[in-house]
Amino acid sequence: AEGTVRNLPGLEAFAGMWFKDADAKILQDLRSRGLLLHTERYRHSYPFCWRCDRPLLYYATTSWFIRTTEKKDELVARNKEIDWHPEHIGEGRFGNWLENLVDWALSRRRYWGTPLPVWRCEECRHQTVIGSYEELFAASGRERPADLYDPGQFNPHRPYIDEVTWPCPACGSGTLKRVEEVIDAWFDSGAMPFAQHHYPFENRELFRVPADFISEAVDQTRGWFYTLHALGVLLFDSVAFKTCIVLGHVNDEQGRKMSKRLGNVVDPMGVIEETGADALRWYFCVNNPEQNSRFSARLVREAAQGFLLPLWNALSFFTIYANLDGWRPGSRPVPPFAGRPALDRWILLRLDRLAADTTRHLEGYSLTEAARSLEEFLDDLTNWYIRRSRARFWAADGEPADGPGKASAYAALYEVLTTLTRLIAPFTPFVAEVLHENLVRSQRDDVPESVHLEDWPEPPGDRRDEALETGMAAVQRIVRLGHAARNTHGLKTRQPLAAVTLVTANESLRPLVEPYAGLLEDELNVKEIHWAADRTQYVHHEVKPIFPKTGPRFGKRMPEVKKALDTGDGDALAAELERTAKVTVQLAAGPEELSAEEVEVRLVERPGTATQGDRELLVALETELTPEL
Ligand SMILES: [Zn+2]
Ligand SMILES: [Zn+2]
Structure with a gap:
């Protein structure tokens, strides 16, 4: 029976005992024969069966190996071609594992699994390795079944495969029988790239080595990452994958490992119910998945509020006003780029930059950087562009409803939202589809059915205005500093102030910012802007x-x-x-x-001022409130 002492010479006294019960008897036997030096109890860790919790016994046994150590140099050299994310895994965990490589214990003494295709003669030990079904039928003399994949005709698993035997060609008297081992399931995982296509027997045109990219968690270093790499190098003289994104582990909200015992397991399906699948995807993209992450519905909701919510608000702002005004893509003429209002030119340049950045980050497999650029863009879109452009959509300030400012604003926001739809598609595929449906499919019939069939956005390439980009960036920076200065002095933004002095030794700043003086006065809620160079005055x-x-x-x-x-x-x-x-x-x-x-x-x-600065620039607001204010 399982785990009992075998009846071998010298063990007769213990034969049939469960190995743990035999401990005491063996001690007794040693003592009685004067062979026992010392005995004591001590506490140590011990392996137990994960299913039935009974103690396990490790013992040496014969096994089949792949002599991977013979190819160690190639395995180590090829590893250097892999683009690891994070980079340190390549030389660290994975590199160290390869440096300390041992032969791959291939066989398992189990029933289920891929049978080890070795047939051996019981009498003369002659053995043969079968490399295909055709070889098996040829060697065994069995007739090839009409349909190999009909289990009624042929089954390559145990016990059926073990019935396939044939006379030994070496000694003529023995029989070749399959050895009883099956193959380690990790071998199957490493065989995936070619086994999935039944290569080399079929689909030679589908099989490609290496793969562009794989991803799994960090515990696969000695598992799937290794088995793919080993089989890639051993069989194809190639890396199996060019790039690997190694994921950290997902912990609970406090950063503790999830465990049934602690009762802190967060069910992802429950979170998806509550927040939607895209919110969960977004959460893991924007919080570097290469590191261990914390996970809860609350954290996912918060991440969604920073991205999906403002995105949704931008979409509804646009659709409400476009519907009110009867605006359709192409329905009103838009002036050429150089003739459009500065804010529209700015958001379109910002969009071009975003498309380029997202493409570059994704091509470099830097998901988190890509997601963060999208998040920053959305902040600029909603908290700067849309907020600053509202009046134009409302067609206030006497501008006719069909004036060029308004037509340009609609066209700009439409271009931004439809481009963004395609840029977010890999991150939040369902939300992207809804945007595509609402913004694109509702307007035209000649467009792809799904955003995921669209082309990836490529910036037009002919839009340039560096002065505008640096100028607006400086304006945003000044506004951030100004709001921080108001905050520390408890001065609400809606309280008008007499003036702001922008103090900087960088003379190039002023001409960049001055075209947007009106915007700046408005955002800072001040009547005047002054410039100064000497910070110590303030x-x-x-x-x-x-x-x-x-x-x-x-x-x-x-x-x-x-x-x-x-x-x-x-x-x-x-x-x-x-x-x-x-x-x-x-x-x-x-x-x-x-x-x-x-x-x-x-x-x-300086008394009477509220200041906030960075290394280059100091924003000094006059805090004195006069009756006119
Ligand atoms: Zn067990
Ligand atoms: Zn033989």
Whole structure:
């Protein structure tokens, strides 16, 4: 029976016992024969059957191997051709695995599985490996069945295959019988690229090696990634795949490994019910799938709110107004690119850039970068372009409903949304299909039935306006800084302010931004814009000692330390601190160093201003509220 001691010479006393029950008897036997040196109990880990929880026993047994070690150099060299994502897997996990390569234990003593095609003579040990059904029928003398795939006529699995035997051609008296082993199922996984096409027996034109791309989780390093690679190199002198995206593991919302015992398993189907399949796809694209990720319906919903929701809002904004105005693609003339309003030119240039970026990222298998470019674009589209263009769609400010500004805006938003539909198709295929249906199929009959049959967008290539792109980027940057300055001073954007001063030593900024002065005044809600070059007029640093830290060290000399910091150049001291993590002060007794832990840096704004800046630019809002405001 399973797991019992066999009746072999010397083991008669234990024969038939379950191996664990035999432990005590074996100790007894050794003791009685004076062979036992020492015995004690100690705690250690032990393997158990994953199905029935009974203890397992490892023991040496004969097995069939593929001598992969003989091809180790080729396996290692070919690995260097693979484009691994993340890159470190190639030299790290996978490279190390190949460096420490052992022969591949191919056979399993099981019933189910691909039978090992080795027939051996019981008498003279002559053996033969059968490479195809044709070889099998030729060797065995059996008639080839009319239909190999009709299990009634032929079945290549156990037990039927084991009935196929024939006389040994070597000794003439023995019989060739199949060895009892089956092949490790991992071999089947590695055989997938050719086995799926029944290559080399059929479909030679369909089989291609290497594949462009595969993806699986990081635990497949020694599994599928290896078996594909080994068979690719051994059989075809080639890598099996050019690129591999290695996924991290999916954990629960707190980042803990999901387990039945902890009860923290998040059922993906439940999440799909709640958020939709595209939200789940998007979540895993935008949060780098190459790293371990946290997973819950809440996290997926949040990711969707950052992308699918604004996308949906943009679509409904467009359809509502287009329907109200009776606008259709091509229904109103649109001026040539150079003659269109700046905001329209800007979003179209932004779109061209997005298409180029998404293409480049996808061609480089950088899914997350691609998804993040889409997300950033959508933010620009909804929070800048549409928000700034609303009035034109409403046809306010006296512009006639069919004026060029309005026609250009419709055409621009339509071009943006239909291009975006194709760019998001690989990420959120269902949402893309709905957009395609609403925006494209509803308008024309001569278009592909599905967005997934459309061509990938290619930017027209003849639209250029670098000054506009850099200018608008600078305007957006100024607005972000201005809003942050208002925030820290609790000044709501709807409160008009007298002026903003833009402080920068970069002289090229002003001519880039000035064409959009009106837009900037509007966004910052200020009456005037001034420019200045000297930042110290608006903000400076003060470096102060932290008394509890410096007091014990300097004692009575503290006032001297404080004075040295107060009278020194605060900006220079702050810069020194940032560079070297310490500042030096001159005291009567000589120079002393203060560490970053011993001082604090304060940013002091000129009274009456709210400031926020980056390395190049400082935005200083006048905060004084006059009756006119
Ligand atoms: Zn078991
Ligand atoms: Zn023989």
